[in-house]
Amino acid sequence: MPALNVEFSERELEDLRQIAKERGTSMKALVREAAAADIARHRALQEGAEAFRRFFAAHADEFAAAFPDDEPPMKGEVA
Numbered sequence: 460m461p462a463l464n465v466e467f468s469e470r471e472l473e474d475l476r477q478i479a480k481e482r483g484t485s486m487k488a489l490v491r492e493a494a495a496a497d498i499a500r501h502r503a504l505q506e507g508a509e510a511f512r513r514f515f516a517a518h519a520d521e522f523a524a525a526f527p528d529d530e531p532p533m534k535g536e537v538a
Contacts, residue, residue: 465490 467475479489515522523530 475486475489479486482489484492
């Protein structure tokens, strides 16, 4: 499995040691779980944004009618 060396300040390392101890896990497992959670959150946000873009595109005319003041000016039209 590929590895990654990460540098922490002394304070961060002490905090990580304390948290790992409180959770009964290793520092390595703690950092890996935090990174995995952030990756999952990032993917979920990307998927949510894409779902919103598809929804908005499918309903663009309805949004334009509901919020005409938010529509950009048409080409050649003065704002």
